[in-house]
Amino acid sequence: MSTTEHAPAPSYLEDAGGKTGLAAWLTTTDHKRIGLLYLYAMGLFFLIGMTIGLVMRLVQLTTFQHLVSAQTYNAMFTVHGVIMIFLFVIPGLPAVFGNFLLPIFVGAKDVAFPRLNLASWYFFIAGAIIAVTSLFTGHGAPDTGWSFYAPFSVKTGTNVTLAVFAAFVLGFSSMLTGINFITTIHRMRAPGMGWFRMPLFCWAAYATSWIQILATPIVAITLVLVMLERLFGIGVFDPTKGGDPVLYQHMFWIYSHPAVYIMILPAMGAISEILPTFAKRPIFGYRGIAFSSLSIAGVGSLVWAHHMFTSGMSEFAQLVFSLLTMLVAIPSAIKVFNWVSTLYKGSISFEPPLLFAMSFIFLFCIGGLTGVMQGALAINIHVHDTYFIVGHFHYVMFGGTGFAFFAALLYWFPKMTGKMYNKAAIYAGWVPMFVGFNMLYFTMLVLGMMGMPRRYYLHLPQYHLGHQIATVGSWFLALGIVIIIVTLVRAALKGAKAPANPWGGVTLEWQIPSPPPLENFEEIPLIEHGPYHFPQRSEA
Amino acid sequence: MSEHAHTIHRDDFGDKLGMWLFLVTEIVLFGGLFIAYSAMRSHYPVEFHHGGAELNATLGVTNTVVLLTSSLTMVLSLAALQQADMAKAKAFLLTTIGLGGVFLVIKTFEWSAKFHHGLYPGSAHMGTLPPGEQVFFGLYFTMTGLHGVHVIAGMSVLGWMYTLLGKGKISTDRFVTLENGGLYWHLVDVIWIFLLPLFYLAA
Numbered sequence: 001m002s003t004t005e006h007a008p009a010p011s012y013l014e015d016a017g018g019k020t021g022l023a024a025w026l027t028t029t030d031h032k033r034i035g036l037l038y039l040y041a042m043g044l045f046f047l048i049g050m051t052i053g054l055v056m057r058l059v060q061l062t063t064f065q066h067l068v069s070a071q072t073y074n075a076m077f078t079v080h081g082v083i084m085i086f087l088f089v090i091p092g093l094p095a096v097f098g099n100f101l102l103p104i105f106v107g108a109k110d111v112a113f114p115r116l117n118l119a120s121w122y123f124f125i126a127g128a129i130i131a132v133t134s135l136f137t138g139h140g141a142p143d144t145g146w147s148f149y150a151p152f153s154v155k156t157g158t159n160v161t162l163a164v165f166a167a168f169v170l171g172f173s174s175m176l177t178g179i180n181f182i183t184t185i186h187r188m189r190a191p192g193m194g195w196f197r198m199p200l201f202c203w204a205a206y207a208t209s210w211i212q213i214l215a216t217p218i219v220a221i222t223l224v225l226v227m228l229e230r231l232f233g234i235g236v237f238d239p240t241k242g243g244d245p246v247l248y249q250h251m252f253w254i255y256s257h258p259a260v261y262i263m264i265l266p267a268m269g270a271i272s273e274i275l276p277t278f279a280k281r282p283i284f285g286y287r288g289i290a291f292s293s294l295s296i297a298g299v300g301s302l303v304w305a306h307h308m309f310t311s312g313m314s315e316f317a318q319l320v321f322s323l324l325t326m327l328v329a330i331p332s333a334i335k336v337f338n339w340v341s342t343l344y345k346g347s348i349s350f351e352p353p354l355l356f357a358m359s360f361i362f363l364f365c366i367g368g369l370t371g372v373m374q375g376a377l378a379i380n381i382h383v384h385d386t387y388f389i390v391g392h393f394h395y396v397m398f399g400g401t402g403f404a405f406f407a408a409l410l411y412w413f414p415k416m417t418g419k420m421y422n423k424a425a426i427y428a429g430w431v432p433m434f435v436g437f438n439m440l441y442f443t444m445l446v447l448g449m450m451g452m453p454r455r456y457y458l459h460l461p462q463y464h465l466g467h468q469i470a471t472v473g474s475w476f477l478a479l480g481i482v483i484i485i486v487t488l489v490r491a492a493l494k495g496a497k498a499p500a501n502p503w504g505g506v507t508l509e510w511q512i513p514s515p516p517p518l519e520n521f522e523e524i525p526l527i528e529h530g531p532y533h534f535p536q537r538s539e540a
Numbered sequence: 541m542s543e544h545a546h547t548i549h550r551d552d553f554g555d556k557l558g559m560w561l562f563l564v565t566e567i568v569l570f571g572g573l574f575i576a577y578s579a580m581r582s583h584y585p586v587e588f589h590h591g592g593a594e595l596n597a598t599l600g601v602t603n604t605v606v607l608l609t610s611s612l613t614m615v616l617s618l619a620a621l622q623q624a625d626m627a628k629a630k631a632f633l634l635t636t637i638g639l640g641g642v643f644l645v646i647k648t649f650e651w652s653a654k655f656h657h658g659l660y661p662g663s664a665h666m667g668t669l670p671p672g673e674q675v676f677f678g679l680y681f682t683m684t685g686l687h688g689v690h691v692i693a694g695m696s697v698l699g700w701m702y703t704l705l706g707k708g709k710i711s712t713d714r715f716v717t718l719e720n721g722g723l724y725w726h727l728v729d730v731i732w733i734f735l736l737p738l739f740y741l742a743a
Binding site for chain 1: 551553554557558561562564565566568569570571572573575576579580583584587660661662670671672673674675678679681682686
């Protein structure tokens, strides 16, 4: 596996196959460069979404009530949701780390369809530009919430048509990436890499890609129907013409609930890569984790109506959806127990990626368990449309996927850039981030239990203390994120050179130079054992 | 290093797998509309019956025959290519595209007749119909319209394949691209086969 015997090939950052300058990036078909293109774009959108979130929190400190109007506030929670969900969390880990790592994980030189991969990025950017355009044109930014519920979304005068078109275009990006990854995993695995020798991230990406293919077209057509409704009045969601708004909710959530597994599964995959490396032992229960990814994708596709327990459906349907919802907890718990068991008796080296991975497990457990609570019909009615929901999905999406994104970024940063960051600064950023996160979102859970409705511009005095704590928490959270991003940007620009394998990982990406050469491997490796094959400590 | 950067990696099976996965997304896309259709039809069985009676079943069936024939010529084009009969392959491919055009012309006549009678979303006449019939025509225009868009897309794809045939980029030993184009065309055909009974034969 030695790659440095003779003159090493130039890295993908230097060698663009003969192209130079900006064109070398914008016309690249190299999966690693495309991964970075996604990372830069998403980093920008994340910061915009975060800023909007901070302003919303400021509004909830009553002294700043006149900061924005009620209508602007409606637009802000819509735009915050659209940006964070469609431009950051859904594409997040698959587009950045899936693109960068999946071909390397399976021992390939690129994805199956490199040009289609670049096209996905352009669809993503086009969708993002349309989404941003929708904010500043027409009759004001959309004010429906990110879920675009009919009939309000077909009646409101704001710029919903353009915003849903943006989501439609982004859906194309997601589907094409899914097609690419599935074909890559089926067709491009290196000799000897059987399905059960793939790193677990590949299993997660595989399950995710199937959801992208099977669920995204449903939301695409639903959004087309909203556009047609607004443009021509076809009547499918309009009760005055015989249409059914509840049908909209079903069709929307048939995609948008599985979409939360698009968000979380790759995050779980990343965690499954990080833990063995820092525990220096094989993952516990490889097959359990692999199959739990598939079963989360499968069962998770059948639970959508738990978003609609108050929208009107038969009691029998409610029971079925409640039961199925709780079933999702089983494969999720299998993963958590296997992760914790991996650490047990491991030879643990505590590094920033592990800190974030462990934060993920802690926060994801809170997010997951509050999810089971909402699966119960009685509790669901009580907390429906309250801050409890907001707190819950921020625990899963931000505490889960967001922290896993940071964990993955910190873990693979030396591989992607060839540079090492200042670990002390990362720890210094983690403290306010973790503390602020829990101040912000745990308080939301409490506020929701007390009855604070979500999306309200004003709040009653009894919720005031909670809102103040949450707002202060949002400042700590933002501070921590800024410290970490600044540290990483500094490291990318002038960090110390990172070795090929700074963490002592054993998967394929650590066997090639940092940053990797354009074609990843000088010759396609022959795989002779599973992915987490650590040399016995006694032999070492 | 750069001269063999991204060496042309050929995997016909992989290309076909990718195409089939894309077809899955298309089927699910229309699947969403079929869900909406089923829900609405179970709400309004009588209105859907009346709506279906307004449609011209003769034109619908004619168009079905046109599309089925075009699928046949598509397959014949691929078969001719595999037997290295380039002239025949091109001729059949052009026939396929032409039949797609015939379908669209018939569709245009049909739609303009509906518009002429004020049967389109948002018309004054439409507002006087019972709600279920309004939804029927809403779905009719949406689903046949989206299908029409796919016919146009399919014709463009096949037209592009025609130029690739001319340039020799599709040839007797490299026919997977044409095969994939054909798969897409058959999908367009198959979706129509479901639309026909759901709308034209609903009465």
